[in-house]
Amino acid sequence: MANKKLTLALFSGSVDKLTAAGVILGGAAAEDMDVEIYVLLQAAFAFKKENAMTNDRVAEITDKKDEFLASLKRLEAPHWTEAFKTAKEMTNVKIHICGFAGKVWNGFKLDDFIDLADDICGIGEYMTSAEEADINLFI
Protein backbone atom coordinates (compact mmCIF):
# COMPACT_ATOMS: atom_id res chain seq x y z
CA MET A 1 0.00 0.00 0.00
CA ALA A 2 1.29 3.46 -0.89
CA ASN A 3 2.22 5.75 1.96
CA LYS A 4 -0.24 8.45 2.96
CA LYS A 5 0.83 11.94 1.97
CA LEU A 6 0.97 15.20 3.93
CA THR A 7 1.57 18.55 2.33
CA LEU A 8 2.42 21.52 4.50
CA ALA A 9 2.24 25.12 3.34
CA LEU A 10 4.64 26.58 5.88
CA PHE A 11 4.21 30.34 5.98
CA SER A 12 5.27 31.16 9.52
CA GLY A 13 8.81 32.15 10.44
CA SER A 14 8.09 32.11 14.16
CA VAL A 15 9.59 29.52 16.46
CA ASP A 16 6.28 28.73 18.17
CA LYS A 17 4.62 27.75 14.90
CA LEU A 18 7.77 26.12 13.52
CA THR A 19 7.96 24.03 16.70
CA ALA A 20 4.34 22.96 16.22
CA ALA A 21 5.16 22.06 12.63
CA GLY A 22 8.06 19.97 13.94
CA VAL A 23 5.74 18.06 16.28
CA ILE A 24 3.31 17.33 13.43
CA LEU A 25 6.22 16.18 11.25
CA GLY A 26 7.16 13.79 14.05
CA GLY A 27 3.67 12.32 13.93
CA ALA A 28 3.88 11.99 10.16
CA ALA A 29 7.29 10.33 10.44
CA ALA A 30 5.97 7.80 12.98
CA GLU A 31 3.37 6.77 10.42
CA ASP A 32 5.78 6.67 7.46
CA MET A 33 3.89 9.38 5.63
CA ASP A 34 5.39 11.07 2.59
CA VAL A 35 5.71 14.77 3.38
CA GLU A 36 6.12 17.74 1.06
CA ILE A 37 6.82 21.08 2.75
CA TYR A 38 6.52 24.34 0.84
CA VAL A 39 8.37 27.15 2.58
CA LEU A 40 6.44 30.35 1.94
CA LEU A 41 7.13 33.99 2.76
CA GLN A 42 8.05 34.41 6.43
CA ALA A 43 9.19 30.81 6.79
CA ALA A 44 11.85 31.49 4.14
CA PHE A 45 13.35 34.04 6.57
CA ALA A 46 13.62 31.33 9.24
CA PHE A 47 15.21 28.94 6.73
CA LYS A 48 18.00 31.37 5.80
CA LYS A 49 21.34 30.05 7.06
CA GLU A 50 22.08 33.17 9.10
CA ASN A 51 18.65 33.18 10.77
CA ALA A 52 17.74 29.57 11.54
CA MET A 53 19.46 29.30 14.91
CA THR A 54 19.27 32.92 16.04
CA ASN A 55 15.65 33.70 15.14
CA ASP A 56 13.58 33.60 18.32
CA ARG A 57 10.46 35.45 17.20
CA VAL A 58 7.10 34.10 18.34
CA ALA A 59 3.77 34.71 16.60
CA GLU A 60 1.35 34.30 19.46
CA ILE A 61 1.11 35.10 23.17
CA THR A 62 4.09 37.32 22.56
CA ASP A 63 3.97 38.83 26.07
CA LYS A 64 4.91 35.36 27.41
CA LYS A 65 7.72 34.76 24.94
CA ASP A 66 10.42 34.34 27.59
CA GLU A 67 8.31 31.86 29.54
CA PHE A 68 7.55 29.92 26.35
CA LEU A 69 11.18 29.71 25.25
CA ALA A 70 12.31 28.77 28.77
CA SER A 71 9.69 26.00 28.88
CA LEU A 72 10.92 24.54 25.59
CA LYS A 73 14.41 24.44 27.08
CA ARG A 74 13.22 22.91 30.38
CA LEU A 75 11.30 20.21 28.52
CA GLU A 76 14.38 19.57 26.36
CA ALA A 77 12.21 20.01 23.28
CA PRO A 78 14.40 19.80 20.18
CA HIS A 79 14.94 23.01 18.21
CA TRP A 80 12.56 23.04 15.24
CA THR A 81 15.45 22.44 12.83
CA GLU A 82 16.33 19.31 14.81
CA ALA A 83 12.71 18.07 14.73
CA PHE A 84 12.59 18.62 10.97
CA LYS A 85 15.91 16.80 10.56
CA THR A 86 14.68 13.82 12.61
CA ALA A 87 11.55 13.60 10.46
CA LYS A 88 13.69 13.68 7.33
CA GLU A 89 15.79 10.82 8.65
CA MET A 90 12.73 8.72 9.48
CA THR A 91 10.46 9.21 6.51
CA ASN A 92 10.36 10.73 3.05
CA VAL A 93 10.31 14.51 3.63
CA LYS A 94 11.04 17.02 0.89
CA ILE A 95 11.43 20.70 1.69
CA HIS A 96 10.88 23.19 -1.11
CA ILE A 97 11.67 26.88 -0.80
CA CYS A 98 9.23 29.10 -2.69
CA GLY A 99 11.34 31.07 -5.18
CA PHE A 100 9.45 34.31 -4.53
CA ALA A 101 9.74 33.93 -0.76
CA GLY A 102 13.45 33.33 -1.09
CA LYS A 103 13.92 36.52 -3.07
CA VAL A 104 11.94 38.54 -0.52
CA TRP A 105 14.64 37.64 2.02
CA ASN A 106 17.55 37.89 -0.41
CA GLY A 107 17.85 34.15 -0.80
CA PHE A 108 18.46 33.48 -4.45
CA LYS A 109 20.00 30.02 -4.45
CA LEU A 110 19.60 26.81 -2.47
CA ASP A 111 22.92 27.42 -0.74
CA ASP A 112 21.45 30.52 0.96
CA PHE A 113 19.21 28.22 3.03
CA ILE A 114 19.88 25.60 5.68
CA ASP A 115 20.76 22.09 4.50
CA LEU A 116 17.26 20.82 5.25
CA ALA A 117 16.02 22.54 2.10
CA ASP A 118 15.96 20.30 -0.98
CA ASP A 119 15.21 22.75 -3.76
CA ILE A 120 13.66 26.03 -4.84
CA CYS A 121 10.32 25.75 -6.60
CA GLY A 122 7.23 27.56 -7.83
CA ILE A 123 3.70 27.48 -6.47
CA GLY A 124 2.48 25.23 -9.27
CA GLU A 125 4.29 22.31 -7.69
CA TYR A 126 2.54 22.97 -4.39
CA MET A 127 -0.88 22.98 -6.07
CA THR A 128 -0.19 19.67 -7.79
CA SER A 129 1.18 18.12 -4.62
CA ALA A 130 -1.67 19.40 -2.42
CA GLU A 131 -4.23 17.98 -4.85
CA GLU A 132 -2.75 14.53 -4.32
CA ALA A 133 -2.36 14.80 -0.54
CA ASP A 134 -4.37 12.98 2.12
CA ILE A 135 -3.74 15.86 4.54
CA ASN A 136 -2.92 19.45 3.62
CA LEU A 137 -2.02 21.99 6.29
CA PHE A 138 -1.23 25.69 6.37
CA ILE A 139 0.88 26.88 9.27
Added chain:
Amino acid sequence: MLTEELTNINVDKSIDARGTSCPGPLLAAKKAIGEIQEGQVMEVLSADEGTRRDIPKWCTKKGYEYLGTVEEAGYYKIFLRK
Protein backbone atom coordinates in the same frame (compact mmCIF):
# COMPACT_ATOMS: atom_id res chain seq x y z
CA MET B 1 -3.55 -8.22 28.86
CA LEU B 2 -3.85 -7.96 32.63
CA THR B 3 -1.41 -5.81 34.57
CA GLU B 4 -0.11 -8.95 36.29
CA GLU B 5 0.56 -10.66 32.95
CA LEU B 6 2.27 -7.55 31.58
CA THR B 7 4.46 -7.21 34.66
CA ASN B 8 5.76 -10.74 34.12
CA ILE B 9 6.00 -10.63 30.33
CA ASN B 10 9.31 -11.40 28.68
CA VAL B 11 10.46 -8.14 27.07
CA ASP B 12 12.82 -8.36 24.08
CA LYS B 13 13.50 -4.64 23.91
CA SER B 14 12.99 -1.79 26.37
CA ILE B 15 12.97 1.85 25.33
CA ASP B 16 13.34 4.53 27.99
CA ALA B 17 11.80 7.70 26.54
CA ARG B 18 10.94 9.32 29.86
CA GLY B 19 13.18 12.30 29.13
CA THR B 20 11.26 13.36 26.04
CA SER B 21 7.91 14.97 25.34
CA CYS B 22 5.52 14.22 22.49
CA PRO B 23 6.37 13.11 19.81
CA GLY B 24 9.69 11.90 21.30
CA PRO B 25 8.47 8.58 22.77
CA LEU B 26 6.52 7.72 19.62
CA LEU B 27 9.56 8.40 17.45
CA ALA B 28 11.74 6.36 19.81
CA ALA B 29 9.26 3.48 19.44
CA LYS B 30 9.30 3.86 15.66
CA LYS B 31 13.09 3.73 15.60
CA ALA B 32 13.30 0.73 17.91
CA ILE B 33 10.62 -1.38 16.25
CA GLY B 34 12.97 -1.91 13.33
CA GLU B 35 15.43 -3.57 15.68
CA ILE B 36 13.16 -6.40 16.83
CA GLN B 37 11.77 -9.44 15.03
CA GLU B 38 8.15 -10.18 14.30
CA GLY B 39 6.54 -11.72 17.38
CA GLN B 40 8.95 -10.04 19.80
CA VAL B 41 7.77 -7.75 22.59
CA MET B 42 8.87 -4.18 23.22
CA GLU B 43 8.12 -1.92 26.16
CA VAL B 44 8.19 1.87 25.93
CA LEU B 45 8.73 3.85 29.11
CA SER B 46 7.12 7.25 28.85
CA ALA B 47 6.15 10.00 31.25
CA ASP B 48 4.12 11.67 28.51
CA GLU B 49 0.36 11.38 28.91
CA GLY B 50 -0.30 11.77 25.17
CA THR B 51 1.99 8.86 24.29
CA ARG B 52 -0.18 6.54 26.36
CA ARG B 53 -2.96 7.15 23.87
CA ASP B 54 -0.77 7.51 20.78
CA ILE B 55 1.00 4.16 20.90
CA PRO B 56 -2.16 1.98 20.84
CA LYS B 57 -3.44 3.95 17.83
CA TRP B 58 -0.04 3.77 16.14
CA CYS B 59 0.00 -0.02 16.70
CA THR B 60 -3.40 -0.38 15.02
CA LYS B 61 -2.29 1.65 12.02
CA LYS B 62 1.03 -0.13 11.62
CA GLY B 63 -0.29 -3.65 12.28
CA TYR B 64 1.43 -4.23 15.63
CA GLU B 65 -0.33 -5.73 18.63
CA TYR B 66 -0.83 -3.34 21.52
CA LEU B 67 -0.65 -5.44 24.68
CA GLY B 68 -1.45 -2.90 27.38
CA THR B 69 -0.09 -0.24 29.70
CA VAL B 70 1.13 -0.47 33.28
CA GLU B 71 1.13 2.70 35.35
CA GLU B 72 4.26 3.15 37.44
CA ALA B 73 5.15 6.06 39.74
CA GLY B 74 5.28 9.05 37.40
CA TYR B 75 5.48 7.14 34.14
CA TYR B 76 3.88 4.45 32.00
CA LYS B 77 5.17 1.15 30.66
CA ILE B 78 3.53 0.57 27.32
CA PHE B 79 3.79 -2.93 25.84
CA LEU B 80 3.44 -4.03 22.25
CA ARG B 81 4.23 -7.04 20.08
CA LYS B 82 5.62 -6.64 16.57
